[in-house]
Amino acid sequence: MLYIIIHPQDSKIAVLPIKDNSREPAFYGTLILKKTPKGARVGKFRVKRGEKEEFRAPDEFIELLRLADRILIAEGNEESEAGFKELLSAYQLDYGYTSTCRLCLLGGRYTTVGNNSISFHNEQVCEECAKKELVREARSCRIGRHGQERLIKILLGIRNLDRVLAMLNHEKLDSGLTRFDTIEANKVDRSIKVKDLHIHDELKKILLHQLDELMPVQALSVDAGLLDGKNQLIVSATATGKTLVGELAGIQNILNKRGKMLFLVPLVALANQKYEQFTKRYSSIATTSLRVGTSRIIKGTKGIRTSLSSDIIVGTYEGIDFVLRSGNAGTLGKIGTVVIDEVHMLEDKERGHRLSGLIARLKFIAPDAQFIYLSATVGKPQWLAEKLGAALIEFEERPVPIERHLIFSPEYEKKRLIERLAAQEYNKTSSKGFHGQTIVFTNSRRNCHMLADSLTIKAMPYHAGLSYSERKRVEERFGGGKLPVVVTTAALAAGVDFPASQVVFESLAMGIEWLTIREFQQMLGRAGRPDYHDRGVVVLLADPEKRFGKGDTEDEIAFRLLRGGLEHFGVEYGEDEMLEETLSNTVVARRLSDIKKIDELLLGEGDLGYLLDKLREYGFIEKTNAGFYPTKLGRIVASHFLNVEQTSLIKSAVLKGRNALDIITELETLDAVYFRYASRLSDALGTDIPTRVFGAGLDIVYSADGISKLKENLRRTALDFAKEFMACKCKDSPYCGCAQKKFSARVIELCAEGLSPDGIIAEITGQYGVYAYAGDMLNYLDQAARNLEAVELIAAIYGKNELSMRARELREKMEGC
Template sequence: MTLWTLLYPLKGKVTVMLIKDRKKTPAIVGELTLRSTNAGPRPLRFLVSKDKKQDYRSPEEFIELLRRSERILITRQGDAKNHKKIIEMLGGFHLTGEMVDVCRFCLLNKEFNFVNKKSISHQGERICETCAQEELKRALRNSQCHYSDEAIQRIFDVLNKTKDLDRTIGMLNPEEIDSEVTRYDTIASKEDQNPYPISKLPISGQFKKSLLKKSKNLLPVQSIAVRKGLLKGNDLLVTSATATGKTLIGEMAGIENILKKKGKMLYLVPLVALANQKYSQFNGKYKDFGLQTSIRIGSSRIKTRKTENMSRSLDTDIIVGTYEGVDHIMRSSKADMLGRIGTVVIDEVHMLEDEERGHRLDGVIGRLKYASPGAQFIYLSATVGSPHALAKHLDAELVEYEHRPVPIERHLIFCPQQSKLRIMTRLIREEYNQVSSKGHKGQTIVFTNSRRNCHRLANALPITASAYHAGLANPERKKVEERFASGKLPVVVTTAALAAGVDFPASQVIFESLAMGIDWINLQEFLQMLGRAGRPDYHDRGVVVLLASPDKTYGGGQAMTEDEMAVKLLKGQMEEMNLKYGQEEQEEEVLASVAVTNSKADLNYICTKMVEDIDLNSIVNKLKKYRFLTQKGDGIKLTRMGSIAARHFLSASRAFLIRDAVLAGQDPIEIAANLEFFDAVYFKFAPQISAALNVNMPSRVFQGAALDIVFEGDNLSQLEEKIRDQLFEFATDFLTCGCKESPYCGCAEKNFSEMIIRMRASGRDPEKIAARLNEKYGISAYVGDLYGYLDGVIRNLDAIEMMASAHSKTDIAKQAKDLKKSVEAGR
């Protein structure tokens, strides 16, 4: 048994602890009082506490205790005068003590623990880990927030990492941002050890000269792609972080194949905004090569002065399109109009996992492989959960590069919702004041969960900021892109929906929210978004900041809070890709594929080229029962009903809905409005209405509670005259049906949608429609949403026209055709 005696000098007394076997809890705790004698300081009284009892021991017993101890320890902490007396007393008994550093907090709790340079720092001293943890728990209890278990664990991890209790507790005060404490980790960059010289590329002189203007060598992932047969026609799946140069891999294959007369390039993307951006880039970049670029997005039939300059011809060298834009051509049995295709680039191929659109991307890949069997396919993505498995499904060589071109710091800041704006302002300003070694100022992308929040935050930030989302018209989005690219715009506030691919050269990404709408973003979306931070041509590093509010949720059914979600995303590992389509999705893809072949064998070939397994025989039998297909031996073809469904992306149920409406003699505008409501509209003055009526007025116009307030109208007299008049106008125009379920019968949405269609048909551009809604009803609508809706209306009117013709409803067919032309042209 080891025996130590610890002496802790205080003013007027000395705390004595008997330590057995180095245990933290002393066997005995006593209090020693000294007296002055001619021989020096000597023990006067020795009061011992043990088992909650106190008794006085003789001074001689204390001296005996010291003599039996292997070590006599004297704390550096304590009263200086008593320090000297203890040392002098020990000398009088021919004993020596050693000065030691112990935890003062332990001493206060009658316990013992050594501290050293590796112990926790707190208010100018060192304390043991246990006491530091207890102090941190106390600070958490006293805070105004209820932290999740994951957040608390993160905070304790910071304590263990920094060994600084004061800085760790500072995490609970978001106004005091300590970047060393908030940093979750740093994703390191890696220098390419084996770059491929551009001068040695087996490509045309003009293309090589163009590439050499920017660099002598290819970037790492580009070098790997070339070595894996990019320029030999091999199909490749390229998975690499954002800003590593994936796009140029697709361009190298595509442009070289064009120049070698192997066929044109199709460059397919998931978003209209991204298609517009790529169209502008390729148009400017390859015009000097004598190459022409066009764009295909959706049915692309809304004509305005601002869109007429964009080429939509299929007779061009490069066709940039959305997945649906190119698929629409093939579904319309016009695949041969695409001409000879040498290269197909599928950007953001991880969209195969998207619940709503994944099956369509899968189908368009299969159909393109059938229609252009000699084409080279290049698939690009920053985030694929199981790249080897996907490469195998796609019959492609895997090009995988896991390193970023610049390091990226990831930070996590816990803060209440009301503090986020102040924190963002500080972070944005600090970043914009930074200038990289490449001479570029630091710019920021802020991700939030809704379009309205984009505008709210952009307007609230006390620094120049712009909202950017799919609801904006293309010219407006392009203006924001150009200002950001020029470095004149410090910050863009955007939605998670635009995380994929849109190119903003930002050095910093801030997550104001971790949700998309009312649903948490998933890991793949998160990685796409944080990948926007840091560009090798612009920045020395990227910064990602998550602002997470304890107790914050976005939907009633969510089990996790925002702070819990933040930690989960930062720790996350990509899950394997798991595609599973329902029967309606399988039916749609089989129908769409029959539009490009009349052979059951070829149809089977298309299905085998898709990633997901299609139960072809079962689906064909279903479609024959619907009378969408006919089959004779190996021959298979669409009926008129099937053709209408295929080319208009209709499920069987929607096709039957149109047929029944046509047979019932409904007006085409009524059918079109019923097929798809335009409900992406908001009451501009919802906050003022809420305050005046003391109710929670939703901003969405067709959200139940909002319609209730307007429909009842009892309290509207309390509102400002302008707002009251606008709401009365809305109620008069759209809430006067006689339905028993009004205002939840759908009539308001249908009537509103019909009005939008009529306004367009009468000659108004979407910009003017939005202005009219604002002026007359106090309702705001995004121009981009109006374009998208009207484009869908055209497609639906086309389906109505064809369905009416198929059933000899010539009057309805003519009405649908005339209305379609008016909506297309706006007159």
């Protein structure tokens, strides 16, 4: 079977001889017609096979037409088509028409189009050509393999190449196509009417003001023995009502005289939020206190209760553990309920061992207490439940559906997209009567401020570096529906409750590290609240060209996060971590049998005998007839959360008689210091300057060559900084750390002179052109005061009384005593 496919073009006609329904022609021919008195005739006929091309006699073309079983004309240039028909008529040859892929014809192939064709520019093309065109455009936008596969899947679903290509053009985004998937809302029938609960009448009265029936996860927990004092691990998505499970158990136990409730969280901001909620909700039946390690620099916020005698104590993990490590466990009184929120922090490399130690110590001092553990993201829930000795209540669904969208976006387009997405969301009103509000996650505090300030829609930054009052103002405005957008960092907002309907990921990184699947799932869980919204929306803005080092690009990371399951890291802690927990255990329990009891409750495993021997070797504990007893040094180490290395540094420096200020700046420095005029410095120096002062930018800005390029006002502040903090003779200068230590010492001195954190920030900004956030400044000064106290106490142990006195004087000046 021989078909001759004719494709009329502007000044020529393509000729494709097709044998036996093949896509590839026997050769690719080009016909040029000439006008004669008798009509159009063959002028030139050229044949190309592979790389070889040659002209053929006009008669050969006519002979080819006569040999053909069918001559089929594809749509093309009308004038060329009319001329070719004249030629056929002259030789009395019949013809027909064919619907073909024009892109194939242009490429020298033949493909018919029909039911499997794809719409493109008001015509139909074949799947292969549509895919090639799509991949070509995707590659020009630097979209990786997974992104290309995603686009092709959408293409084969809707069979319209124009709509898919519009996904690469942010002016024409189609939310129906950017939607990656939808996590459906659950429709679990199990529920319990509040009026039918077997709880204290006072608690029932309070609950009935809020709800008529329990949410499914709450009902499942009650069915599993929550009100009978059973220990439980609740693993359920954000906004499913986990917190109320802990409250039900805790308040019921308080009213039944079983003891107080400890409600423990990892973040100060979250503790503040829970304290305010519980104070408002339960003030008629219980007193509530807050224990987060009250600031030494700024005395407690007016009106906040901190007494350990309260019925409900809301605290951070470290805030309550300080009480235990200081040997004051008895001041907590009778404990009836312990609620551990965000219990997946047990797998955190930095803080996991401390949470494990805290849980073990609390179980030891309150063996009859009910323990409720809460988390939205646990890699192996059954494993963790067994480790904690708790019944597992696992509830995988959500009260409202979540749409997850993926948009490929270069960095410079993201701000405009966020503005459009946030404005569209805020203009919507849910069936509950609430405007849609947006949380935007970015990867740095600087970006929080820059993005919030640059958006045309009203937005405010929120991160751990802000002061309590600044964070509080954002929480109140957002909670009241008056603020359309909050821009926050991934690290903080994963735990704080903002009633957002939409979450936008401006970045898929935290600092310069890509998000883990657990972090991502924690954050996307912020979208959609059953009491506020009908659905949640999550949008990932992925830049195909963004990468860190030689790793994956942001669009590849987006697919890993969207498709990934939770990792399980386990709870293997190092020797230093186990030494810290074992020492703290000896503060709580003196007898060896009791120390063993607590050790068996730890999730991490270590050789207890070896650990106790090491603690004796370091002088942290002494052996007694009954067991072990912490030394004065050991008590200081435990209560100040010092590790072996830090303790060794302090002890060595004390014995050498070093200055107290030198010791504490050797121990810890203020890292979060930023260039006030980073963009102006970058312009003046002709290079992109990092915003952090103590890093790669230190040598660039404060070198003689760098300072000489600055304008007068910038040069003055840079010279002041260099003269005061960079005059050292270290071989590794300016990367020796001396500048950072000297700067931190100056900050401490300003505090001792009576300046508040805000006052110190104003001083360093005006004099040196650098700044810090109020929250970071306060946290550093608080830690410096605690470290001074450790130096003071350790110096006294070793008879260095003058050093001890100097450390105390400096600390008291900082604290305003």
